[in-house]
Amino acid sequence: xxxxxxxxQSLIVQKGGIxxxxxxxxxxxxxxxxxxxxxxGKGPALLIAIRPDVSEKKEGRFTISFNKSAKQFSLxxxxxxxGDSATYFCAALSGYQKVTFGTGTKLQVIP
Amino acid sequence: ETxxxxxxxxxxxxxxxxxxxRCSSQSGHNTVSWYQQALGQGxxxxxxxxxxxxxxxxxxxxxxxGLQFPNYSSELNVNALELDxxxxxxxxxxxxxxxxxxxxxxxxxLLVL
Numbered sequence: 001x002x003x004x005x006x007x008x009q010s011l012i013v014q015k016g017g018i019x020x021x022x023x024x025x026x027x028x029x030x031x032x033x034x035x036x037x038x039x040x041g042k043g044p045a046l047l048i049a050i051r052p053d054v055s056e057k058k059e060g061r062f063t064i065s066f067n068k069s070a071k072q073f074s075l076x077x078x079x080x081x082x083g084d085s086a087t088y089f090c091a092a093l094s095g096y097q098k099v100t101f102g103t104g105t106k107l108q109v110i111p
Numbered sequence: 112e113t114x115x116x117x118x119x120x121x122x123x124x125x126x127x128x129x130x131x132x133r134c135s136s137q138s139g140h141n142t143v144s145w146y147q148q149a150l151g152q153g154x155x156x157x158x159x160x161x162x163x164x165x166x167x168x169x170x171x172x173x174x175x176x177g178l179q180f181p182n183y184s185s186e187l188n189v190n191a192l193e194l195d196x197x198x199x200x201x202x203x204x205x206x207x208x209x210x211x212x213x214x215x216x217x218x219x220x221l222l223v224l
């Protein structure tokens with residue numbers, strides 16, 4: 001059962017542009033929504049996270065927008081850089097902290 | 112502060128064998144979760160250990176088992192290996208009083224021939 005749907009599957013953005021990745025969830029028990037960045041052959045690294053009582057959170061060039069009524073959240077990467085090229089996973093947690101991951105978005109930032 | 116470490120980094124086994132993977136949690140974390148990540152997929156939750164007790168399990172058969180030790184390090188054991196067990200195995204540590212953030216190790220790449 002896919003409880004967190006993520007799109008797009010892949011994304012190509014010009015250097016300096018804005019990368020936008022969207023996720024939707026079904027389980028209203030989720031209460032913590034992290035985003036992870038993963039480089040090939042490495043473990044996922046926690047990038048930024050949000051709780052459903054907040055509509056937006058910004059850390060540097062990374063912003064999460066959260067729409068609780070629509071059960072959707074998104075990651076915006078401002079001023080995208082070639083070093084941001086990686087696979088990004090949205091995720092959701094509830095209860096005993098099992099992380100349910102989205103299917104991933106492979107981002108390529110071209111110079 | 113020491114991050115999450117895993118060993119070994121790579122492993123090759125044959126079908127039917129058994130394997131043990133190890134994880135040391137981040138300093139101050141008492142919860143360890145294990146995930147399986149197949150190539151091109153998102154990580155799938157195997158199980159979680161909190162204070163040496165299993166604290167939740169995903170949709171994996173009983174041949175996947177684990178342990179957590181008093182120092183909060185953990186082992187993942189897989190018996191009767193199958194070809195489909197080939198994957199990156201990830202360990203993540205966390206602490207309930209830190210609000211849900213899980214920090215992942217670099218993973219162990221397992222290849223079953």
